[in-house]
Amino acid sequence: MTLQNKLNFSGGPGALPEKVLVQLSEEIINVPGPGLSILGISHRSEWFAEVIAELENNIRTLMGLSDAYHVLLLQGGATQQFSMVPMTLLRGQNSPAEYLHTGYWSGKAIPEARLEGPVRVIWSGSENNFNRLPSDDELCFSPDAPYIHYISNETVEGLQFQRILGRNDVPRICDMSSDFLSKPCEFERFSLIYAHAQKNIGPAGITVIVIRNDLIEHTTGNLPGFLDYKTQIKAHSNFNTPPVFAIYAVLLVSRWLINDIGGLENMAAINNRKAELLYRVIDESDGFYRGRAAADRSLMNVVFKLSSAELEAGFLSRAQAAGFSGLAGHRAIGGLRASIYNAVTLEAVEELAGFMDEFRRRSKPN
Amino acid sequence: MTLQNKLNFSGGPGALPEKVLVQLSEEIINVPGPGLSILGISHRSEWFAEVIAELENNIRTLMGLSDAYHVLLLQGGATQQFSMVPMTLLRGQNSPAEYLHTGYWSGKAIPEARLEGPVRVIWSGSENNFNRLPSDDELCFSPDAPYIHYISNETVEGLQFQRILGRNDVPRICDMSSDFLSKPCEFERFSLIYAHAQKNIGPAGITVIVIRNDLIEHTTGNLPGFLDYKTQIKAHSNFNTPPVFAIYAVLLVSRWLINDIGGLENMAAINNRKAELLYRVIDESDGFYRGRAAADRSLMNVVFKLSSAELEAGFLSRAQAAGFSGLAGHRAIGGLRASIYNAVTLEAVEELAGFMDEFRRRSKPN
CATH class of the missing domain: 3.40.640.10 (Type I PLP-dependent aspartate aminotransferase-like (Major domain))
Incomplete structure (x- = not known):
């Protein structure tokens, strides 16, 4: 690992x-x-x-x-x-x-x-x-x-x-x-x-x-x-x-x-960019990634799923191999979740967004 | 320090x-x-x-x-x-x-x-x-x-x-x-x-x-x-x-x-020796160190005092200069206290006992 x-x-x-x-x-x-x-x-x-x-x-x-x-x-x-x-x-x-x-x-x-x-x-x-x-x-x-x-x-x-x-x-x-x-x-x-x-x-x-x-x-x-x-x-x-x-x-x-x-204004600017990045990947995935919230999406916890439990297991295992952790959804509801609290850097979120894009491309039926 | x-x-x-x-x-x-x-x-x-x-x-x-x-x-x-x-x-x-x-x-x-x-x-x-x-x-x-x-x-x-x-x-x-x-x-x-x-x-x-x-x-x-x-x-x-x-x-x-x-028997043997060392220094100090307890002395917290608050302050300051800490008594009753919990080593207690002996000798009127 x-x-x-x-x-x-x-x-x-x-x-x-x-x-x-x-x-x-x-x-x-x-x-x-x-x-x-x-x-x-x-x-x-x-x-x-x-x-x-x-x-x-x-x-x-x-x-x-x-x-x-x-x-x-x-x-x-x-x-x-x-x-x-x-x-x-x-x-x-x-x-x-x-x-x-x-x-x-x-x-x-x-x-x-x-x-x-x-x-x-x-x-x-x-x-x-x-x-x-x-x-x-x-x-x-x-x-x-x-x-x-x-x-x-x-x-x-x-x-x-x-x-x-x-x-x-x-x-x-x-x-x-x-x-x-x-x-x-x-x-x-x-x-x-x-x-x-x-x-x-x-x-x-x-x-x-x-x-x-x-x-x-x-x-x-x-x-x-x-x-x-x-x-x-x-x-x-x-x-x-x-x-x-x-x-x-x-x-x-x-x-x-x-x-x-530099304070909460700056923190919010970073947090907004982080959330935008991930929601964009989800929204532009043609339904491959499915966001859970119909509205009022959290800027802290990006909750989503894939079309099957098998695909989600594959996502988690590939993510782990790439150094990511903590992406499983809460045990109460399953699925996937990226929590992007203050200490998660923009660079880390960019890496995750890149990983998600790539995982989608690789998973597409030929 | x-x-x-x-x-x-x-x-x-x-x-x-x-x-x-x-x-x-x-x-x-x-x-x-x-x-x-x-x-x-x-x-x-x-x-x-x-x-x-x-x-x-x-x-x-x-x-x-x-x-x-x-x-x-x-x-x-x-x-x-x-x-x-x-x-x-x-x-x-x-x-x-x-x-x-x-x-x-x-x-x-x-x-x-x-x-x-x-x-x-x-x-x-x-x-x-x-x-x-x-x-x-x-x-x-x-x-x-x-x-x-x-x-x-x-x-x-x-x-x-x-x-x-x-x-x-x-x-x-x-x-x-x-x-x-x-x-x-x-x-x-x-x-x-x-x-x-x-x-x-x-x-x-x-x-x-x-x-x-x-x-x-x-x-x-x-x-x-x-x-x-x-x-x-x-x-x-x-x-x-x-x-x-x-x-x-x-x-x-x-x-x-x-x-x-190696378990609690061994721990107790060490703790007994630690407490014995300090109580012996107190008991053999001709009343220079005065143990607080008349009976039922704790093997964990050795509570004592000196003849004056000035002498106690001198003790604490000299102890600190020698690398010791935590020897002030609880704020509720003052005085001095050496807590010799499990993680305090026998060697550390030997050092303290040596320090106490020396402090007493130095403080004796000529």
């Missing part, structure tokens, strides 16, 4: 910038300054307090957030947020929170919310097999909902919202796990945003949460400390031992985004 | 075996086999399923556990277990669970348990400033308790049980975070054992839980998936994306324990 990190199109955990990998590899042995392995530095050290402070600041800078927002770094993935959000905001409420069911991951969030309080699913894509997102005139938001929750990018089906949903008098909560920091957005229109790291910003094991002050001002949940946003905010994400390595890796990615890429 | 990883006496995250650090450093770039960065390998890959299976098996082997036990690898640290245990076993119970309050960390576990149900603290060391553990005749366990919970080693105060507490007709639950896999133990006398990794077995961000089948057979808690032992067991610790890197690091440490150390 000759797989290459830069040709890793995994749905996540996936590619990280090569520069970040090289630095982490060195710092497993020795972090200049502290002079110790990154794995052996105390979470109560001054060095780590600076890591947290710089990372909070970098996220704030990239997102253009005012001081009204807190930045948290917690364990448990988006899954833990599926529960922490309704534990905090839905317990004891009479009005239902409003959820959109747009694919696999929002389908995981809804039952966890129902454990805590009333939920109204205001739109579901299940009837159309999740091949598109709702238009505005299909959505009717209630002013009485404690919050509205949706997922900006459905990783499995390859669907992405290119607009902000909801109403301004109801807190918007968004799971941005799979397109976080991939493009500019009016982030301050949200009350709470969460994103696990293992798509765009780091390794598995850490989740970024951005939360506006007023959302939790009046909450009084008698929650365990580790599930309590207020406790975690007060402790600067250091209520109990945080995953130092994963947080440091996210810091290095945030530096790369700011210093090497 | 010339700090050395091998002279890291941190309370955790702390030292890891040098061999493990070197391998992790290499595999941040390329894991032989998959041929990808450890940070870019999918948690749904065959490779990772084998990592989980081997690690479960290694832990089972090291602990001598039968198939009646499940091994889980979860996020959230011991803190999450402070809550998961009573969420699962105490909610809706009338009889109180029995907790021992033996120091800083058991003091953190008790209020989280009280959030979920009735708790009886059957012994507290608060009156004697947590300078010893209870003797058997100070303890009276009820046959009606849903479980008994205690902490085998109090990291902050440096106290360690050298026996197993409780009664055989009540499930024993033990937080072994800071002495896990440091010595043999009749592990099967416990119904549930948990230990976060960052003391003896890996980096921060992962926790090992060992749980006997019958403990949760009849539980029906309507818990979120990530907090539900049954859901996590069914998913082989892969309910939602686990911290792949941290789990892999624990696997490497478990291999080191089995292959390089």
Whole structure:
């Protein structure tokens, strides 16, 4: 096998910038300054307090957030947020929170919310097999909902919202796990945003949460400390031992985004070109490659299939031999998927586009 | 600064075996086999399923556990277990669970348990400033308790049980975070054992839980998936994306324990010699070094102080110049602490003992 990190199109955990990998590899042995392995530095050290402070600041800078927002770094993935959000905001409420069911991951969030309080699913894509997102005139938001929750990018089906949903008098909560920091957005229109790291910003094991002050001002949940946003905010994400390595890796990615890429505008320009390249190959393939989404195609997860499972197996095996990895579709739906998160380079996507073109030509009946 | 990883006496995250650090450093770039960065390998890959299976098996082997036990690898640290245990076993119970309050960390576990149900603290060391553990005749366990919970080693105060507490007709639950896999133990006398990794077995961000089948057979808690032992067991610790890197690091440490150390008997022999060395320096210092514990001294955390804060500051500064790190006491109580977890070598402890002897000689009034 000759797989290459830069040709890793995994749905996540996936590619990280090569520069970040090289630095982490060195710092497993020795972090200049502290002079110790990154794995052996105390979470109560001054060095780590600076890591947290710089990372909070970098996220704030990239997102253009005012001081009204807190930045948290917690364990448990988006899954833990599926529960922490309704534990905090839905317990004891009479009005239902409003959820959109747009694919696999929002389908995981809804039952966890129902454990805590009333939920109204205001739109579901299940009837159309999740091949598109709702238009505005299909959505009717209630002013009485404690919050509205949706997922900006459905990783499995390859669907992405290119607009902000909801109403301004109801807190918007968004799971941005799979397109976080991939493009500019009016982030301050949200009350709470969460994103696990293992798509765009780091390794598995850490989740970024951005939360506006007023959302939790009046909450009084008698929650365990580790599930309590207020406790975690007060402790600067250091209520109990945080995953130092994963947080440091996210810091290095945030530096790369700011210093090497030049911010979210530039990142979006690169990401747009990457997605265009692959969708063009699909659209110009005379039906050889079949995109899954009928509309609202994701710029992060290009989901497609071939005419048969045999052909797909051949595609994956040829791709692997050429150094590509992570191109199998999600186990829930099969098919193929190229995830082109921030760290997947334009060059890598050009190589994949070339490979796809060639595979199609070779597979054509003579 | 010339700090050395091998002279890291941190309370955790702390030292890891040098061999493990070197391998992790290499595999941040390329894991032989998959041929990808450890940070870019999918948690749904065959490779990772084998990592989980081997690690479960290694832990089972090291602990001598039968198939009646499940091994889980979860996020959230011991803190999450402070809550998961009573969420699962105490909610809706009338009889109180029995907790021992033996120091800083058991003091953190008790209020989280009280959030979920009735708790009886059957012994507290608060009156004697947590300078010893209870003797058997100070303890009276009820046959009606849903479980008994205690902490085998109090990291902050440096106290360690050298026996197993409780009664055989009540499930024993033990937080072994800071002495896990440091010595043999009749592990099967416990119904549930948990230990976060960052003391003896890996980096921060992962926790090992060992749980006997019958403990949760009849539980029906309507818990979120990530907090539900049954859901996590069914998913082989892969309910939602686990911290792949941290789990892999624990696997490497478990291999080191089995292959390089030769199991827990050997590990205990080394750990005993390490602790003896340091306690001898303290005991033979004519009161220059003052051990904190009046009895039940920990073999993992040697907690002591000097006659003044100035002298302690001088000790830390001189130690740092000599390459030692992590010797400051826990922020809750101050003083000094040498944590001598599994990965701290006998040679490193000999160096520290030599340093302590010399520091004492130099500090003596002429």
